[in-house]
Amino acid sequence: MESTMQTSDKTAREIFEEVMANPARSKFGFGEKLAIINVDPQKSYTRPDLFPKTAYITDPNQMTHINTISTMARDKGLPVVWTHVAYMENAADAGVWGTRTDTPDSLQNIKYGSERHAFDDRVDIHEDVDPVYTKRMPSAFFETPLQTFLTWHKVDTLVLTGGSTSGCIRATAVDSLSRGYRTIIPVECVADKHESYHFANLTDLQLKYADVVDVQDVKDWLIAYEG
Template identity: 60%
Template sequence: MERSEMTAREMYLALKAAPPRTRFGFGRKAALVNVDPQRAYTEPASFRTAYETDPRQMEYTNALADRFRRLGWPVVWTYVAYLDSGEDCGVWGTRTDTPDSLQNIRHGSPRAEFDPRLHIAPRDVVIHKRMASAFFETSLGSLLTFHGVDTVVVTGGSTSGCVRATVVDGLSRSLRMVVPEECVADKHESPHFANLYDMAVKYADVLPVAEVLAWLEARD
């Protein structure tokens, strides 16, 4: 194992400055998948489980969604919520049992609501998920196939959890995965930057949101 005195942030910035590999690149048609931008994770003033990394994250996410809609490309929003018993959370929900615990996010509760700053259009697709990946036991895969999508832009949180799981699953389906770095967030700095680093090296193109928006604008 190689050792380093650099922080996770420093390692990620060094990687950006001198990428060791070529990009996957954009394909022909993309979908926007916004992973769990719900109040439980976006509203730190209300919920202990919430976090903020870039204060403009919701603004950037809305800008991406607007561009995708103009192109007629899919815009997907996922959220997690569970039965009153929490049993559909499976073993993932067995480590703690407090009001803040994952399995205690109930359908229709404030913790399950999307962040009110988001602009969700009537024709957008809303997908309920139970596990980390947005692909696991959901209709996302078939939806992307139906629309002829070969590229997925992923936003949301957490970077080290559901975003990463979705990115790895997408790549495993031979999709080109793109992560706009200002549009993902995590509870703690080190996991956030460590996972941006890891995804950039292995699984995705981690790009400035301005570059993603520019690519979309060029398709308009």
């Protein structure tokens, strides 16, 4: 049998824009109660001036958008969660993920308490009410208390921000849908190293696992939310 895989001369961005422009595309939609999950907005990934080999900027206003919707959610009594990645000094907790390379920029060399582990100075975290989890694998759910926290708060919708789109955002979105959550990805709030990875994964997320929306859609929902 011959391959039936489609081919195209279009860029990943062009394919994404076509998918998003389709008026017939259906949505999962927002549910009754959301949580904002800010995935790894840490300096290792948000400060290319400090870490040019691992950090990236897609929308220059990403951190502002993250702060805005996080503040709006918090002010309505909705959960706001932050994650970041780090490992022990000997990287014994990095697993096979930490075995491909061993350079100063390698994943397993994001050490607890290091500048790479630190959150971007621009994000506004309220640690008195916002859970902060250090994770070691792509998904924000894997070996963190996130699931039980969301269950306790009767959340049915997750808004994912952070990066990378093709890595930890995608992994978290797949786990989110697999656990029965409506999953929302505001496009201005996620970033990746290359537009090809970014838009190809946004397309796939939109078609299968999540609603990719404008951040204004999240703001509008939060404005209308009455608890």
